Amino acid sequence: MRLSLLDWISVGLAGRDEPVAQIIRTMVCDEAGQGQASLFGDASRLPARAAALANGTISHALDYDDTHFAHIGHPSVVVLPAALAVAEAEKAEGPAFLNAALLGVEASIRIGLWLGRSHYQAGFHQTATAGAFGATVAAAKLMGLSTAQTETALNLVATRASGLKSQFGTMGKPYNAGIAASNGVECATLARLGMTAAQDGLATGQGFGPTHSGTLETALFDADGHWHFDRISHKFHACCHGTHAALDALITLVPQITGEIEKITITTHPRWLSVCNIKVPRTGLEVKFSYAHTAAMALSGLSTAALDSFSDKVAGDVALKSLASRVEVQATDTMAETAATVSVRTASGQFEASYDLADPQLPQALPARLKAKSAALLGQDTAADIWRGGEKGADPDQIGTLLRTS
């Protein structure tokens, strides 16, 4: 081992002025100790690459961020950390930052579609794998890279992108998002410094796609001219995804219901019955997996968006338990996994509603729903601060301040 060490030192010193050596050293030396970008929950500013790693992980910690079902990925927790970190470092303005983020998210969805269901089924976490390419696009755009440099950055991240679904249920899941965000910042930075990469790191024989069980349908990447971004889906309930469609259907009914509730019938897809159908939950955590109890919460006006609604106290609440006991859950194969119908019978009559999470959310309703979710999570004041920041042009510097000081 000692001889290998001496040989390694010799070879490393002999190669220290090679172009690739100068490039990688320039990146790490330039960023060292620089306060380029902000972190959630700490007053420090850090190198953009480190901030992207942290913010990707932190913002996916609750698994409460947006989803795109076309490729099954969480685009914002990967692309936004990369875009914000680079925007802060480059002192970009709000519109440029938002535009780069939009292109990055759209790219991640399309790369995800190109990789295809075979890639996801094999075990790859699209959030991280496809996400790394989206993060690279956003970072490259904000750095003002040329087309050739952007291609190099994407061909380079092909050897860096990673992330496995087998980490689900552990901290490895949010870490995957952070990995992808920092990979994007790193590869765009290296391309700007002149790093070279495979000419086609994605689709070539042993590129990222073929080596990672990709389906590689180019037509899906091209997306026949329409934007996939529009069908992005936000989470509005801090509980199991399987309950969301039923909760959304119930919430639309609440203003119409009159009379005492006698019975609530929820119809869902059979796959959810083994996932989130705990009849009498005993803890706050079990409430998250209970159609009956979450339905009672929604009908009683208790926020299913707030994290602290899912407490042991709420699980034991007598009035909620009484209402929950009137819930019946049934399943039918013909229902989409993303959909549910609810029927509420009262002394005054029958009230019915359906909801499908896969339907595009109504753009006019979204801002108010998202702001209400923000307030449920953080309080009215912080939510108002965040919204003011967004209205003032999404200035990266101002958003960075929010992250550090809220």
Next chain:
Amino acid sequence: MRLSLLDWISVGLAGRDEPVAQIIRTMVCDEAGQGQASLFGDASRLPARAAALANGTISHALDYDDTHFAHIGHPSVVVLPAALAVAEAEKAEGPAFLNAALLGVEASIRIGLWLGRSHYQAGFHQTATAGAFGATVAAAKLMGLSTAQTETALNLVATRASGLKSQFGTMGKPYNAGIAASNGVECATLARLGMTAAQDGLATGQGFGPTHSGTLETALFDADGHWHFDRISHKFHACCHGTHAALDALITLVPQITGEIEKITITTHPRWLSVCNIKVPRTGLEVKFSYAHTAAMALSGLSTAALDSFSDKVAGDVALKSLASRVEVQATDTMAETAATVSVRTASGQFEASYDLADPQLPQALPARLKAKSAALLGQDTAADIWRGGEKGADPDQIGTLLRTS
């Protein structure tokens, strides 16, 4: 995109005190601006994670480092950057540093054998993929992680390890070594901070092995009690690997040869004839791919270890060209790809030798050969400095100084 941004900020702020958020933030904040570890060719000291990335890339830039043929990987350029960076950061002593590096290299070879030829053939660069696990072992050992923490670090790097052979011929190849080294430092650091990971990130259904075309022969990992490390192979010639066995055979002959050389016959495996058999090279680069010219250099006592021996001037040297014109190259299927025989006919007689790179290198001959290579690359003085460092117990701090100041 603006709404997704506002939602992302809200969800990130709401998750900022989650355990995984605290862990990832602690890592990047703790390392920020710290001068923990040294780089080849720069006076700065940097965070260990960044130093590992840079030194892995820099030390593989010349592709002149050691190789292990059992799994086809370059172990030292991945494991040593991780081990040295962590050893400097942890102020470890020489023996602990060498021991951790040895365990890391052995682990990388065994993981590489477990991943198998199917993994390599599918397109994965074992240096980087298997290497990341070895770097993790070395880093974990130097951090003093418990067995459980080390398992977590390995299960975590399973979602981070990457590297494709399709980057060969570009800067992406040495970058792969740097990626693996920094992945090892990062995952060991996160495991120490309490990060969780999949219980079996490697062999489980959708672990690293099955998702990356692994053969997964556990018996090869177990290695029936013997160490693979011993068969590590060092490069001694700064030219195409195909010429090495013939050059080593010729160099053993040189002291015996008497009389004027009339004819040199080199017998090699047929696969090399299309790789490194340029009869009359016109440039220094072409000399690297010429049996005839490199043989003439070796027989004339010109170092084939020195990078600057491969110059256009050497290509045009009349005496070398004359000697090279007497070389005949022939191939036979029965020769191993790693072997060659040479026969030199002079007025005084016939001199013959064989060499196989796959044979374990004689331990007693290695130190002198490696020191001569170091001197050919860096000059006698620097080589002597490096060797003194190694003899003085491989002190990480002293080695770091060598990297920064040589």
